[in-house]
Amino acid sequence: MAPEPMDGSAETREASPEGIPPVAVPGGEVRPMAEAAGLTGWAAPDPLTPDEPPEIGLDVEGVSTSIVTAEPQRDPQGRFRLSWPLPPLLRDGVARRVRAFHMLSGQELDGSPLTLAAPPLPAAPPAATPDAAADGAHAMGLRWPEGLAGMRPAGGVTPIAEGVLGETDAPGGYLRFQLLAEAPEGPQAPRRGIRLVADAVAPVVCLHFRLGEAVADQPMAWEVTAWLPEATEAHVKARFDITLERREGPVFHTLRRLRRGTLFRRPSDHAFEITLAPEEAALLAEDGVWIGLIARSAKGLSAWLPSLGPAPLPEAARFEDARLDEAFAHAVGFVRVHGEARREAHPLLPGLWEPPPPARATARPAGxxxxxxxxxxxxxxxxxxxxxxxxxxxxxxxxxxxxxxxxxxxxxxxxxxxxxxxxxxxxxxxxxxxxxxxxxxxxxxxxxxxxxxxxxxxxxxxxxxxxxxxxxxxxxxxxxxxxxxxxxxxxxxxxxxxxxxxxxxxxxxxxxxxxxxxxxxxxxxxxxxxxxxxxxxxxxxxxxxxxxxxxxxxxxxxxxxxxxxxxxxxxxxxxxxxxxxxxxxxxxxxxxxxxxxxxxxxxxxxxxxxxxxxxxxxxxxxxxxxxxxxxxxxxxxxxxxxxxxxxxxxxx
Known part of the structure; x- marks a missing residue:
């Protein structure tokens, strides 16, 4: 459940059926969209980041909690625009209470909780895709309208978050997804990722990430950390492809493979570079271009969202080729595990390995x-x-x-x-x-x-x-x-x-x-x-x-x-x-x-x-x-x- 409001915020109350506006409180306001097909409103910025759109939590009764990042558009009071259409799976006419609150402070927005009960969608699918942003201004993974975790039928493409789709070709069964989050030290933004797990080993498990128009300007280096979320056999590993893709409706077409590697149970980093050809750049005006992460013969796939710029080699890097430096680091780890962890030298690594500094000593009190x-x-x-x-x-x-x-x-x-x-x-x-x-x-x-x-x-x-x-x-x-x-x-x-x-x-x-x-x-x-x-x-x-x-x-x-x-x-x-x-x-x-x-x-x-x-x-x-x-x-x-x-x- 979402956190309760902090002192001084609005008390929990139902939206007025007579349409009487609730009493305004600091933090923002929300109201239902037409036909209760979602909510819209305004959200005040977080005090620690006044120039950035705040993250708003949406607690849907009996379903899940979703995270929505407000849009850059601001009103005269400096509040950011907020809009959240009900996901297709919740467009079933069932009345559900939704609470909207600031993720940072827990402060509830004016007008929350409110009740949404959108009529079922028509049989024909809507023209807009559920993962597409209204104005294209949001980066991938910032909105999670489908909830922080859930289960979907396997065998096709399923929306996970804004600009993020999951896919498996396993017939029948189900595909579970889950938000991964990690708060790093310092001023860096939190990392987010996705964990996909099928109910059985599938020939292909995919994550698709939509890229923005910035990739058309110049060649860009990217990196992604990926791993297998579950062990399925004694020596499991999976072939891993990173591809550049274009999308036509529910079908993805591979433009070219950017990198091939291997996935294990432990996370591994994979760097790649994207330089768009003119015909590929023309696709940006349609649905953008996509990065595909493909695990073959696996039960699932976990990955942090792809990010720009692989981490540079440390100052103490020993080899110009990053692959050799990485291999040497693995050799050092092998020696430390199988030998003495702090041995000054080793026959396999003569003169190359300096032991790490000693652990911090704790002074003993008197006596x-x-x-x-x-x-x-x-x-x-x-x-x-x-x-x-x-x-x-x-x-x-x-x-x-x-x-x-x-x-x-x-x-x-x-x-x-x-x-x-x-x-x-x-x-x-x-x-x-x-x-x-x-x-x-x-x-x-x-x-x-x-x-x-x-x-x-x-x-x-x-x-x-x-x-x-x-x-x-x-x-x-x-x-x-x-x-x-x-x-x-x-x-x-x-x-x-x-x-x-x-x-x-x-x-x-x-x-x-x-x-x-x-x-x-x-x-x-x-x-x-x-x-x-x-x-x-x-x-x-x-x-x-x-x-x-x-x-x-x-x-x-x-x-x-x-x-x-x-x-x-x-x-x-x-x-x-x-x-x-x-x-x-x-x-x-x-x-x-x-x-x-x-x-x-x-x-x-x-x-x-x-x-x-x-x-x-x-x-x-x-x-x-x-x-x-x-x-x-x-x-x-x-x-x-x-x-x-x-x-x-x-x-x-």
Whole structure:
């Protein structure tokens, strides 16, 4: 739903059936078009950008929210003209309430909400295309009259936004579209993109972008970032063509191919240049010329809107040919993932690779207590295990700590228990969502809600021992350049002790260790651990200490590929390693892990398989067996497991 009006704005009210104009308020006004076929009016500029047409949100009851950019035309009061015809799919005579509000401030426009109920369109299609602007003044992608997300029948061209069409040749089925948005740092305008997903692999999935008349003046360099939105098989990739097109009604004709490449699960940049021939420039007076992005034998296509001018090579570029420089960057990333992340030199790259600067060090306060750390605890049901986790966190605290509990719409007694825990201890903060959105979105929200230099992403089915944060931070300090630290556990794949796997090859949960053994297990580790703090290529995500700088450099967890988890931590680890961060194992810290609280074993197996599929496609150049061999052959951990060979007797 759209945000509520801010203080001082108009209250929500229905349009007057008698035609009495509502009381004017700052921000603008809207009224229905003839036959309620849309709305029109005026919108005041946003205070931060008074010379630019504002963005207006249109919340259509029971349907979606659309974004409309006002037109450049202004009235004597300095307000921008606003018009929004109802999309053809809403021209069905059904009365729907529409609210109009400023996207920046949330201030509702005068006359909103109003009711629109346009009569059905005639059988013959109208002459104007739904994606064409009234005066041609708008750039592609600035208007989304079809809504920010939706579903359309597959098998033809469908309007997505102004100047943006989607297409798939898959017969039957459906095509889902979704707005992608990213707010960059600094004064740059937000990036927008489109995600198209079909219900099955299609021979061709296309995005068509209309170009303006500016392309006729001179040759222009363009770039586009594109990727596959979903993994469909173990080693998926798709052929990718960028074409120059002309349009005749619902049919696009290729004028010529501008570039050919390959799409993977991870985003890739594709630069191309457009120089129009005279006969092509003549097409601008009709429906313009179009850029076509075509993925072949794919289930979907995601892309940011094409933009002018590819990014220049960095000042430290080593090769005149950008392709060689890009290939060298991939080689460096390969070495960082499969070797030591901060190794000064490597036989494959002699004298060419300078390691990145060390991660920002955090000063320790007096007494050598660990620095202020915020623990992100995503929660979904699991009442008893979650409560035990919170009590363990409280009992184990030895330094400045805050726990941010992200309740992802728990349905049992968990929600009430979390409220009680938050009220009982000021170090426990509750952030609740009424709807379940998934594990990865929960931890990303937690990262955005926190501000400490170090955070811990902790599963709610864990038990921490006293001084656990001291030990994790000690590992980070012991190995300069560390960006992520993980502990040992009874059930954490390669971080498990005393055994990583069972005789049948499956992952061990080391049932000999029970929750009641937590303190004793930590005491044993204090005695036998070498505190070697080995470097690992990936860390299990059940408990991970992460430097804020990791998120600043490589971004958050990937919600698109891993919405329910099961792979999101490995993806972040690989991106961190490619950026030059070290991943360190705290081989003297133990955290108990219950496993399978939120999901049962069968569901965990399915999600794990799906996450592995996404991982293989997103990081196609990573040699997973090589990474596993590094963790399997870790000498300090092998010696530690040998010392724990008689653990059952020591625990009892």
């Amino acid at each position: 050598q207590a660990h620095p202020f750390t915020q623990v992100i605890l995503p929660v979904y049901n699991g009442h008893d295990e979650v409560r035990a986790c919170l009590h363990a966190l409280r009992a184990a605290a030895t330094g400045p700590m805050q726990v941010v509990m992200v309740d992802d719409g728990s349905r049992d007694f968990t929600a009430e228990m979390l409220r009680a825990e938050a009220m009982a201890d000021p170090r426990f903060i509750l952030h609740r969502r009424d709807n379940n959105r998934g594990y990865t979105k929960s931890i990303n929200e937690g990262v955005l809600l926190t501000g400490a230099d170090w955070v811990v992403v902790l599963n709610s089915d864990t038990l921490v021992s006293k001084g656990w944060l001291d030990r994790l931070h000690a590992a980070a300090l012991a190995r300069p350049g560390t960006g992520m630290v993980g502990p040992l556990s009874n059930a954490a794949t390669w971080q498990s002790v005393p055994a990583a796997k069972r005789p049948d090859g499956s992952w061990s949960t080391n049932a000999v260790i029970q929750p009641r053994h937590l303190a004793r297990m930590q005491a044993i580790l204090d005695e036998v651990s070498e505190r070697a703090y080995p470097e690992f290529p990936v860390l299990n995500g059940f408990c991970t200490l992460i430097a804020r700088e990791v998120f600043d450099r490589v971004g958050l967890y990937d919600e698109d590929a891993f919405p329910t988890g099961y792979g999101e931590e490995t993806d972040l680890c690989l991106r961190a390693r490619q950026a030059g961060f070290r991943l360190t194992l705290a081989d003297d810290c133990f955290v108990y892990h219950h496993k399978s609280v939120t999901f049962g074993q069968a569901e965990r197996t399915r999600l794990s398989r799906q996450g592995g599929l996404e991982m293989t496609n997103k990081h196609s150049g990573v040699i997973v067996p090589a990474l596993e061999r590094i963790m399997q052959d870790c000498a300090p951990l092998g010696r530690l497991r040998a010392r724990l060979s008689n653990l059952a007797a020591e625990l009892d």
